[in-house]
Amino acid sequence: MIRIAQLSCGAEYSGIQKEIERAADTVGAKIVYPEVSLDDILNVENKFGVKVASGDLNLAMARAVRIVENPDLADAVIVMTCFRCAEAAIIRSEIRKFIHEHSKIPVLSYSFTERTTAETLLTRMEALVTTVKFRGLLAREKQKGLTAGIDSGSTTTKSVIMRDNEVIGTGWVPTNEVLKSAEDAFEAALKMAGVKKEEVQAVGVTGYGRFLVGKHINAKLIQEEITVNSKGAVFLADAQKGAATVIDIGGMDNKAISVQDGIPGGFTMGGICAGASGRFLELTAKRLGVDITELGKLALKGDYHNVAMNSYCIVFGTQSLVNSLALGCKPEDVAMAACHSVAEQVYEQQLQEVEVKEPVIMVGGTALVEGLPKAMEELLQLKVRVPKYAQYIGAVGAALLVSGLLEG
Amino acid sequence: MAKVIVYPPTSMILSDLVERMGHKALVVSESVRKLATANDIQSPPLNVTPEEPKKGLRYAAVDVPSGVRGRMALIGPLIEEAEAAIVVEDPGWLTGCAGCNRTNELVRLLIRTKGVPLLDLAYPTDDAEARVFVQKIKTFLEALK
Secondary structure, eight states, rough: OOEEEEESSSSTTTHHHHHHHHHHHHHHHHEEEEOOHHHHHHHHHHHHSOOOOOOOHHHHHHHHHHHHHHHGGGGGGEEEEEEHHHHHHHHHHHHHHHHHHHOOOOOOEEEEOOOHHHHHHHHHHHHHHHHHHHHHTTTTOOOOSSEEEEEOOSSEEEEEEEEETTEEEEEEEEEHHHHHHHHHHHHHHHHHHHHHHHGGGGEEEETTHHHHHHHTTTSSSSOHHHHHHHHHHHHHHTTOEEEEEEEESSSSSSEEEEEEEEEEEEEEEESGGGGGGGHHHHHHHHHHHHHHHHHHHHHHOGGGGGSSOOOOOHHHHHHHHHHHHHHOOOOHHHHHHHHHHHHHHHHHTTTGGGGSSHHHHHHEEEEEEEHHHHHHHHTTSEEEEEEEGGGGGHHHHHHHHHTTTTTO | OOEEESSSOOOOHHHHHHHTTTTTOOOOOHHHHHHSSSSSSSSTTTTTTHHHHHGGGSOTTOOOOOOHHHHHHHHHHHHHHHHHHEEEESOOGGGGSSSHHHHHHHHHHHHHOOOEEEEEEEOSSHHHHHHHHHHHHHHHHHHOO
16 A cells, blocks of 8 residues: 655645545555654754744644655655645645655645545546556666557547557547547557557557546556656657656646656646646637647747737637737737747746756647747746657557566 | 633633633634534545535635635634634644634634624743733633623
8 A cells, every 4th residue: 555645734624635535545545644743843944944834834844854754654745735825835845845855755746726626636646656656667768569558638649559669650639539539549550550459469558538448448557647658758858867857738738747767756737727738729720720730830930029918818818819910910929929828837837846857858749839849948948858759758658668567 | 601712713721711711612623523523424534525615705715725715614603603802912833723824814803803802912921921811811701791
């Protein structure tokens, strides 16, 4: 049983404690609360570096100190505080950094509302448990044999066929009917690779539809997208050793993952606002009358400063773009403004929660919208790497990891 | 007998003093007891469900963190019920604490603006101050009868 230490403020008063425990139970983990003494709390500033006015946050910091001093107390840590609390946001971030700097225990940080459910937490908890439970599998650097990966995403379904560490076939279809889309993508990848389904030794599945698809095709590996994508990213970017940061801006949510030797150390997953997703770029392309594949090239010719973006919201943000066009702004400026808006939101809301270390690898279909990596480079003041097959990252990660199960 | 709210609203010491003087102390433990002993335990340990932060909207706006609103769902009704109040400034965590300082601030504000008889006290730091502290509370509570 994996023990996840909960360091939090406000969870029990927000009515979500049961949801946290339900999510942990679903992924075969249990929530634990490291014991601390009153002196540990009263003297927390001596060891942690600060104490604050809110007692529950001091308790969380004291528990963090206790875990760092006694790493056997927990296998992983989840730091949770109320959304919109400034005091808690500062301490949540500092606790994550403190544990990260002083131990090897994986940490997940999350800000909740009363609407947070076990389902919201499930993928995050699953990733946390995977990094503990399957550390050996995640350390795998080479794909062996003939394996397939399917990434059943919210917008598109991707599949790859890999043989002896090379991608030999790819398939990509929009996600309509989850099972049919998976079959179609898989068939396309098989056709391109020139191999038959029966020849494939094992299939790994990830993405939103992983449970349904995985069961249907009898997959050997069904895994959440955080560990799988980070594995695929460092494999394709040739950054398996040392630190890396993976940014995956998806159709429905975004992930920022801090990776060490191919294994996620800390990560955030956003999914509250569509204005920070690939969907916003799709809407912009549609409004500009260009194909999504052309939006990025168009954006590279533009300057976002020429467009007044009044909102990050997908509705009001689009309205700002429409207003700008009506005022005579150039389509390329509007395209870049959309890219900048998405990148800025991810930068402000998610990249502050992970350690951004080079190389920064952008993956997912949105990474191919050239304006987006460029906007991210400007914000981070760092070079962003977009590897080949960036849109197939989940499928590649799944095909790579499942090959590790072939050896029994 | 008057209904007296105390601050910190989790203080067992203050609640005990109020009860000894024949009044009813309004403290969070009472609200928690009602929730936690309900027939249908949906959300252990306190049985606070996502409905409580919504009830807390009566005291704090929707952009106030859910943890504050959830706490206010327990403390707010006590403030509404109160006929008198005792507020101890800088009580230290040992005396009682809502766990969240934004909640503490809002609770103090709502108590002070309610317009009921109010005793403001500083937390005693030695034996002599403690005796004065108890005496002031006694005098205040006697005057409520």
